[in-house]
Amino acid sequence: HCSFLSGAAWARGLLSWARPERWLASGSLFPLSCIHTSTSLQKIGKWEKKNRIVYPPQLPGEPRRPAEIYHCRREIKYSKDKMWYLAKLIKGMSIDQALAQLEFSDKKGAKVIKEVLLEAQELAVRKHNVEFKSNLHIAESLTGRGRYVKRIRCHGKGMFGVMKISRCHYFVKLVEGPPPPPEPPRTGFDQAKEYVQQLRNRTLVHTL
């Protein structure tokens, strides 16, 4: 019964059965937009969805909320541990400084991260209402594990090992504004103060 119909035509026929109120007497074909395309079948990652949140309009007295831009690149052919060192390098820097550091880094992931940062900067200026492209700093930069593939690695004497080809994801969050000042390192005095505060916080439980 449906073997002689092509796939799209069969789907269209199905839709026409499912929604009789849209049935057209002329018998013209349904627009193809009703059928799912491939992009919606693939899962949209959580990081990409973070760009879609819309805040309610700010009240006149509130301080201006800085713009946040989430960008990522998936399935980069690099190790997540090696990429982490680069992500740690640029955490908390301004975007110009980060681009400068990555340009002169010898690592393979540096080129990839530089492209991602430039893309994110472009996105910020075009879509997220950022005025100055230099007025951005990197609030978060993370790496994640991509899909690994197992392969055979040949050794001598007919022995073999299982090699895993690793890929990684890279996530970055740009926030408008100058980078926050680096927090001063914890001194012994701070640690002592915290310890004393902990001692002072102790109370007696289950008593009057």
Add this chain to the structure above:
Amino acid sequence: ALVVVHSPLPRLRALLQRCWARLERGLCPGVLGGQSPPWGPALAVQGPALLPQGINHASERSAEVPSLLESILWMAAPKKRRTIEVNRCRRRHPSKLIEVKRNIDVCPECGNLKQKHVLCGYCYAKVKAETRLIRMEMHKKEGGPFNAPTVETVVLYDGEKPTEKDEGKRIIERARKRPSWFVQN
């Protein structure tokens, strides 16, 4: 085992000396009398005797190198699995993190970033492209390999005439304006 006690008290020392003398007399009662005590084998037991080859074997064995099968027992191997906390301490140690470079400047010519001790990448690429075109012109003039002339080469751009200094030199013409970085002699 022989126990030697040095006591500061002279009375205790005298007592110990008398006790020791009594012991000695008990061991060899015949020594003081000038006659040797009757010697004789009290008990004969056959002990393990080293064969004449035994000493040689011992010396050889000490010089012999232990084979691989035995030295496997002494190879280094991890005793316990390294926990993720220990692994993190090693991987995130400041010596393993990438250092922030402080030798990055702005090129005064083109405005791109450059390292202080390295030529600007953009300017070098420009020079490289122009040099490539000059060399292509030179190849066209030479016509083949091994035809390089023995005289100097001068590159002239639009509207430039060869001076009297460039008498015997090979002249390469380039059909464009002289770039600012290529200074004429």
